[in-house]
Every structure is written in C-alpha cells, then in structure tokens.
Amino acid sequence: MLPLRYNLRNLVERKGTTIMTATGIALTVAVLVTSLALMFGMNAVFAGSGHPLQVLVMRESANAELSSTVKEESWQVVRAFPGIALGAGDQVLASPEGMQIINLPSLENPAGMNVTIRGMLPVGRMMRENATLLAGRWNEPGKREVVVGTGIAQRYPAAHVGQTLKFGRGSWEVVGEFVVGDSAANSELWTDLSQLRGDFEQAGGCNSVLVRLESASAIASFTSAIEGDQRLTLSVTPEQTYYKELTKSSTGSFLQFIGFFVAVIMAIGAGFAATNTMYAAVSRRSREIGTLRALGFSRIAILLSFVFESICLALIGGVLGCMIALPLNNLSAGIGNFQTFSEMAFKFRVTPMAMVMGLLFSVTIGLIGGFLPAWSASRKGIVAAMRDI
Numbered sequence: 001m002l003p004l005r006y007n008l009r010n011l012v013e014r015k016g017t018t019i020m021t022a023t024g025i026a027l028t029v030a031v032l033v034t035s036l037a038l039m040f041g042m043n044a045v046f047a048g049s050g051h052p053l054q055v056l057v058m059r060e061s062a063n064a065e066l067s068s069t070v071k072e073e074s075w076q077v078v079r080a081f082p083g084i085a086l087g088a089g090d091q092v093l094a095s096p097e098g099m100q101i102i103n104l105p106s107l108e109n110p111a112g113m114n115v116t117i118r119g120m121l122p123v124g125r126m127m128r129e130n131a132t133l134l135a136g137r138w139n140e141p142g143k144r145e146v147v148v149g150t151g152i153a154q155r156y157p158a159a160h161v162g163q164t165l166k167f168g169r170g171s172w173e174v175v176g177e178f179v180v181g182d183s184a185a186n187s188e189l190w191t192d193l194s195q196l197r198g199d200f201e202q203a204g205g206c207n208s209v210l211v212r213l214e215s216a217s218a219i220a221s222f223t224s225a226i227e228g229d230q231r232l233t234l235s236v237t238p239e240q241t242y243y244k245e246l247t248k249s250s251t252g253s254f255l256q257f258i259g260f261f262v263a264v265i266m267a268i269g270a271g272f273a274a275t276n277t278m279y280a281a282v283s284r285r286s287r288e289i290g291t292l293r294a295l296g297f298s299r300i301a302i303l304l305s306f307v308f309e310s311i312c313l314a315l316i317g318g319v320l321g322c323m324i325a326l327p328l329n330n331l332s333a334g335i336g337n338f339q340t341f342s343e344m345a346f347k348f349r350v351t352p353m354a355m356v357m358g359l360l361f362s363v364t365i366g367l368i369g370g371f372l373p374a375w376s377a378s379r380k381g382i383v384a385a386m387r388d389i
Helices: 004-013 015-047 072-078 122-126 150-155 193-199 217-228 239-248 251-284 286-294 299-328 352-378 382-387
Strands: 054-059 094-104 113-120 132-136 145-149 164-167 170-179 188-192 208-212 234-238 332-336 343-347
Touching: 004 015, 004 299, 015 239, 015 251, 015 299, 015 343, 015 352, 054 217, 054 239, 072 094, 072 208, 094 122, 094 164, 094 193, 113 122, 113 193, 113 343, 145 150, 150 170, 150 332, 150 343, 188 193, 217 234, 234 239, 251 299, 251 352, 299 352
Parallel strands: 113 188, 145 170
Antiparallel strands: 054 208, 054 234, 094 113, 094 208, 132 170, 145 188, 164 170, 332 343
C-alpha cells in the first residue's frame, strides 16, 4: 500500500482546489448538521413532555386539546372512574384544563405571535412535580395572574415577572417564571381555570382532562372504560404519545424535510466537485502513477490510494462544516404547530451524533466522488502513463 503521507502531501500541494472543494462539502455538511440539530432539538422538547402514567381525555376524534371540549358533567364522571391515582390528602389526580391562544409581541415579530395559555386548578400543578420556579411565585386561584414558561420569557419581552399582559377582557399580572425540564410546557402560560373561562366566555367544562393512573397496567382498563361509556363520547391518549404526535404536525418537520432535501442536492454538486478535483489530480499525476506502477505498486493499491485521498479531502470539508454549525448549539428558536396554532420554543442541539452523521455524510461524498477518478488512475498502463505529459 502507498504511504498515507503521499496523499496528504498532494492535498497540501494543491491548496487552491483543496480549499474550494472542501468549502463546497463544508457547506453541504453544515446544512445537514443544522437540520439534524433542529430535529434533535424538537425531539428533546416533545420527548421531555408528559408523564408515563398520565393520559389525556379529550373529545372523541379530536386530535389536539385546542379542538376538544369536555363538558362539566363528563369531567365529573371521568374523575370517578377506578384506577386513578390519589395525591396528597387523597385528592384525585384528575385535572380539568382549558386552553386558549393569545397574541404576544416577540423579539422576531413585534406584531405578535400566537402562544398558548393553559388554565388549570391547583391539582394540575400538583401533577407536574418537576415544574420549578425560576423567579417570582406561583399564581393564586381566583386571581388574574399568570406564570410563564422560560421559553416564553426568553422570546417575549412583555412576558417578564412584574409586567402586565393584556388579553381576554382585561389585564393579567405576570407573577412568576417556571421551567419544566425540556418540555413543551416551557412554551405555555399558566393561570387559574375559572379566570380563563370567565374571560373567554366559557360557561363550564374544559378542553381536556389530565389523568394520572395508579400503574401502567391501569392505563388499558381506564381507556377501555372511558371509550366504552356511551354517555361520554371521549377518547384517551397517553400524554407522551400525544406530544410525540405533535412533532409530526409542526412546521419544524417541514423545515427538516427542506433541510435534508437541500443537503442532498448540495451533496450531488459537492460530489461532482470532488470528482472533477480528483480527475484533475489524476491527469496531472500520470507520470507519478506510471512511476508507482513501475516501482511495483499494484492497481488496487493505486485505486485505494486515490479513494483515500478523496475521502481525506471530503473529511476536511466535513470537519469545517461541523465547525460552521457548532455555534447554533443551544440557540433558542420557535416553530409553529398546525394543531395547536401556536409557537413552540426549542433549542438547536448540535449533538455528537449530529456531527458524526455529518462526517459520515462527507465520507460518503468523498467515496462516491473519488471512486471513478481512482478507477481511472488504477487502469493506466505503465508505459502509457510514463509518456503522458
């Protein structure tokens, strides 16, 4: 086999073509890694949402809380079903929750963006044990107060502790900021259910009922009981499953598709660039190839040497592409959702897996782009190669 320094020296000797080809590959890899960072960031938000023992009870055929309605009498029936867990003071862990969309001016759009406000009773916050206050205090029942998720506080200047928001029938005081891991709850405002009903003229009932079951085995029986009760016309969805489904209906999924599509198109162009670069290298180094063959190096050694050189060239671009995408890590952004009609905050995650996939993508470009020129080099006869100028 040819020594590796032979190929590395040739890349250094051809600085101009190496830089141009590597730059093209770098941009391709940067687009791919950015798309992966978007996907991993969105998945982290939705994967971090929900409790394994909790289910959402919604109107039959409703695919989102916003489009669902659960009547007051239905909610009272639901909370009486067996299998529901009990909290402190033997309180039934079933939370009726209302949802509305309000408009707030954001950093990117001063005209306003849609965000979700969730109304709940104290039991609703009790069922979200991992919700932690970052500033201020929790809202009090019966008062026109809201607490905002950290994703809202970061992107909406008006939604800070101590400020006043205007929506519904009047003003609401922001009394606290909370965080719930990396979940979708960070993109919500929370308030008292009764106050939310009053402002949006809802006489009673709710959009959904969040229920915690005693065990995983109780989920199936509870679901069968609810969906089999002809009085209710309700359906049951595991909370984690519900949030995973929201991923498919977000604009982020469309952006991922566009990103991957653009990356593939750019990869084809980068592959052609790598092919042209290696063909030019083969043309200029015909005498070298003839000399190597005369020294006893086999055709397969020549083939592998040129393929390796093409892969090294692509890897340079791959590393550069990862470096271009790396500053996006933990960058906050927002995406719309077609089911909730509101914005969801998330952070780009340029994970080691994203960078490894980017590097493998660059290696693929180098392998495909370099094979034909390498094959051409390996087929050159010794005498013909030595005569080429």
